Amino acid sequence: xxxxxxxxxxxxxxxxxxxxxxxxxxxxxxxxxxxxxxxxxxxxxxxxxxxxxxxxxxxxxxxxxxxxxxxxxxxxxxxxxxxxxxxxxxx
Numbered sequence: 001x002x003x004x005x006x007x008x009x010x011x012x013x014x015x016x017x018x019x020x021x022x023x024x025x026x027x028x029x030x031x032x033x034x035x036x037x038x039x040x041x042x043x044x045x046x047x048x049x050x051x052x053x054x055x056x057x058x059x060x061x062x063x064x065x066x067x068x069x070x071x072x073x074x075x076x077x078x079x080x081x082x083x084x085x086x087x088x089x090x091x
Contacts, residue, residue: 045053054060
């Protein structure tokens with residue numbers, strides 16, 4: 001008799017892992033203080049506030065210009081490092 005090789009599909013491996021984790025990991029409920037602090041820190045601005053921020057084109061232009069300037073600075077520094085490190089010739 002010949003032994004057949006048992007092949008396990010990735011779906012079966014994933015199901016086995018999920019069932020093992022479901023038994024091992026227990027649900028934890030956060031304290032009310034933590035939930036309250038998170039709700040205070042994370043909030044969605046009102047629709048009027050979003051419209052006001054987008055309509056302030058001067059600030060939007062300043063932010064856009066600052067992001068582009070920062071990216072150009074990073075690219076310039078990266079190119080300078082590449083130029084300095086890449087110029088070494090092995091002897």
